[in-house]
Structure formats: structure tokens, C-alpha cells
Amino acid sequence: MTVYLDHAATSPLRPEVLAAYTEALQLVGNPSAIHSAGQAARATLEDARERLAAVIRCDRNEVIFTSGGTESNNLAIKGLFAKREGNLIITSAAEHHAVLDAIEYLEKEGAEVHWLSMSSEGVIDLVELSGVLEDRHQDVALVALMWVNNETGVITPIAEVTALAAKYGIPVHSDGVAAFGHTETNFANSGLATMAVTAHKLGGPVGTGALIVSRATNLVPLFHGGGQERALRAGTMDAAGAIAFAVAAETPQPDYRALEALAVQLISPLGKLTRGAAPGVPNILSFTFEGGSGESMLFLLDQAEIAVSNGSACTAGVARASHVLLAMGFSQTEASSAIRISFGPQTTAEDLNALAEALPNVVATARKI
Numbered sequence: 001m002t003v004y005l006d007h008a009a010t011s012p013l014r015p016e017v018l019a020a021y022t023e024a025l026q027l028v029g030n031p032s033a034i035h036s037a038g039q040a041a042r043a044t045l046e047d048a049r050e051r052l053a054a055v056i057r058c059d060r061n062e063v064i065f066t067s068g069g070t071e072s073n074n075l076a077i078k079g080l081f082a083k084r085e086g087n088l089i090i091t092s093a094a095e096h097h098a099v100l101d102a103i104e105y106l107e108k109e110g111a112e113v114h115w116l117s118m119s120s121e122g123v124i125d126l127v128e129l130s131g132v133l134e135d136r137h138q139d140v141a142l143v144a145l146m147w148v149n150n151e152t153g154v155i156t157p158i159a160e161v162t163a164l165a166a167k168y169g170i171p172v173h174s175d176g177v178a179a180f181g182h183t184e185t186n187f188a189n190s191g192l193a194t195m196a197v198t199a200h201k202l203g204g205p206v207g208t209g210a211l212i213v214s215r216a217t218n219l220v221p222l223f224h225g226g227g228q229e230r231a232l233r234a235g236t237m238d239a240a241g242a243i244a245f246a247v248a249a250e251t252p253q254p255d256y257r258a259l260e261a262l263a264v265q266l267i268s269p270l271g272k273l274t275r276g277a278a279p280g281v282p283n284i285l286s287f288t289f290e291g292g293s294g295e296s297m298l299f300l301l302d303q304a305e306i307a308v309s310n311g312s313a314c315t316a317g318v319a320r321a322s323h324v325l326l327a328m329g330f331s332q333t334e335a336s337s338a339i340r341i342s343f344g345p346q347t348t349a350e351d352l353n354a355l356a357e358a359l360p361n362v363v364a365t366a367r368k369i
């Protein structure tokens with residue numbers, strides 16, 4: 001049986017989620033229809049909104065259902081930029097491509113971008129952020145910084161970021177996809193304008209996510225159509241996906257700290273933990289293995305029926321050095337030698353022992369390729 005250590009790419013549907021999802025998939029009505037079938041679907045959707053909001057700690061009206069993290073990030077970044085006063089976006093080169101590529105698109109459309117530097121352990125330079133905000137606050141349209149990095153697991157001190165931006169009334173967007181469910185993400189206390197979340201990293205279905213939009217925030221929508229979701233996300237709402245997301249969010253994740261400690265203990269003799277001593281979530285760990293290619297190791301581990309990832313699986317199967325590790329100052333070779341492991345509710349110590357048993361040969365072989 002495959003040892004699955006790639007939950008940060010996507011995590012299997014949890015049993016409670018599957019039950020709620022399959023039941024809700026039998027709903028026939030469109031939530032916008034006024035007949036009883038439509039109203040039944042609407043009730044499910046609104047129940048999901050309420051329950052998700054309770055977990056996220058936001059107002060139910062602040063939940064805008066979308067198709068996932070990519071759409072939510074695009075909606076936030078392009079939507080905030082369209083309402084901008086300034087033209088400058090402050091972000092970091094270690095963001096997920098859903099953020100990076102949206103910002104690079106805006107750059108081609110005339111936005112100016114300030115790429116914040118980070119430490120070799122993946123921590124954003126808050127002094128630099130403070131300086132740019134002080135010098136250029138009149139030009140700044142938004143700040144976009146992810147809450148947890150999906151490759152290294154490093155946690156960004158979002159409250160400190162929003163406190164700096166709040167001095168000048170600048171909106172902050174955070175990609176909360178890797179954070180939600182794995183570290184405290186209390187939206188009401190966060191000071192964020194917007195936060196992107198997605199269901200499939202928590203045992204919910206792929207294709208369902210949300211953008212949390214604070215009541216004080218104005219966005220321009222990406223899609224125009226039926227005016228659904230406060231006119232921010234046109235398109236028939238997916239009541240079944242929404243309720244499945246709410247159930248996944250309500251089902252707590254196990255405490256992964258013991259697995260984290262075991263993984264570090266087992267793997268450290270062979271590879272280097274990329275986040276060093278920086279604060280991180282316990283369910284995502286990445287290691288570099290000097291002289292071996294992450295891609296080769298991934299294939300060799302796959303032959304041993306162990307599923308891991310090298311960098312982000314979201315780069316559509318394209319093998320390249322991790323842009324996250326490059327942003328942290330790793331060399332091209334080092335940044336190509338990484339493997340990420342990530343845990344879910346099904347992960348056991350035996351899974352990690354199986355990985356540790358396979359790794360010495362895998363690393364030795366990869367170093368010869």
C-alpha cells in the first residue's frame with residue numbers, strides 16, 4: 001500500500017466529509033431559485049457559510065465561496081488592485097504561483113512590485129516591509145503575503161504585517177491555503193482585508209474554496225454574471241461543495257507535532273530541514289539532499305510506493321528548482337535537491353519509518369544520476 005506523504009498537495013476526503021458531500025450532491029435545486037427545491041439547496045449553502053465562518057472566525061457575510069485557492073487569490077489580488085489608489089504591490093518571491101502569477105500579470109499591466117527579501121530560513125524581513133511602507137505608503141495598492149508557506153511550512157507573523165500596513169490604511173491579502181486548519185487563523189483578529197482558503201488541503205473536495213473578504217473591503221469581481229456571492233463571484237453556487245468544505249473545516253486535524261519530531265530525527269542525518277529554526281506548521285517539512293535531484297528522489301520513492309513532492313505539486317509536473325528555496329537564497333543545485341513531506345490524519349509513524357528505510361538508497365542513487 002502506498003505511503004502517502006503529500007497531503008499539502010491534496011489530502012484524501014475525510015469520511016465525515018464524504019458522507020455529507022454525497023448526501024448534498026443529491027440536492028436538485030439551484031440555490032438562487034425561489035421554489036422549494038432551490039430553497040433547500042440555499043439552506044444547505046447558508047448552513048455551510050455559517051459553519052465555515054464559525055471556524056474561520058469571521059462574519060458569515062464575509063465568506064465568498066469560490067472554486068479554490070487559485071481563484072480566491074486571483075480575486076483578492078486583482079480585485080484589490082482594481083480598487084487601488086497606488087500602483088505598488090508589496091509581496092515576496094516565495095508566494096505560491098496562484099499569487100505570484102497574478103501579480104506578474106498585473107506587473108505586465110503596469111503595476112510596480114516590491115519583492116521583500118527573506119532570511120535563509122524563509123522569514124520575511126519585517127524591517128524592510130516597515131521601511132517600504134513608511135517611504136512609499138502613498139503608492140501602495142496592497143500587501144500580499146502568505147500565512148504559511150506550502151513548501152517549507154514557515155509561518156508568517158501576519159498580525160505584525162497587518163499592524164504595519166494598518167498605520168497607512170493599506171489592505172493586506174493573505175494566502176491562507178496552507179495555514180487554515182494547521183495553525184491559528186482567526187480572521188476577525190488578523191487585521192486582514194482578504195484571506196484565501198481551499199477545501200482539499202483539509203480533507204474536503206477539490207474545486208471548492210473561499211475568499212474571506214472583510215466587511216470594510218471593496219473588491220472588483222473577476223467574473224460578471226448572475227450577481228451571486230455579494231456580486232463578487234458570479235456563477236451557480238456549489239451547495240454540496242460548500243457543505244463538504246464546512247464539515248472538513250469543522251473536523252479537527254490531529255496534533256502532528258510527534259510526527260514532525262520523528263521525521264526530523266529520522267531524516268536529519270541525510271538531509272537539511274529547509275526552514276531551520278524558523279517557526280513552522282508541524283505538518284509540512286522540506287529537506288534538501290546535497291548533490292541529489294529532488295525530481296529523481298521523487299521518482300525513486302514512487303517506485304518504492306512512497307508519495308512525496310519536490311517543491312510544489314502545483315507547478316503542473318514541471319521539474320524546476322523550487323522558487324521558494326531560491327527566494328531564501330539557496331543555490332540552483334540546492335533548490336533542485338528538495339523533497340517535501342506533508343502529513344494528514346491518516347499519516348502514521350510507520351509511514352515515516354518506511355520513508356526513512358527507503359531514503360538512504362534513494363539519496364545515494366539520486367546522487368549518481
Ligand SMILES: Cc1ncc(COP(=O)(O)O)c(C=O)c1O
Binds near residue numbers: 009073096148178199
Ligand atoms: C499555498 C497555496 N496557495 C494556493 C494553492 C492553490 O489552491 P487550489 O489548488 O485550491 O487552487 C495551493 C495549492 O497547492 C497552495 O498550496
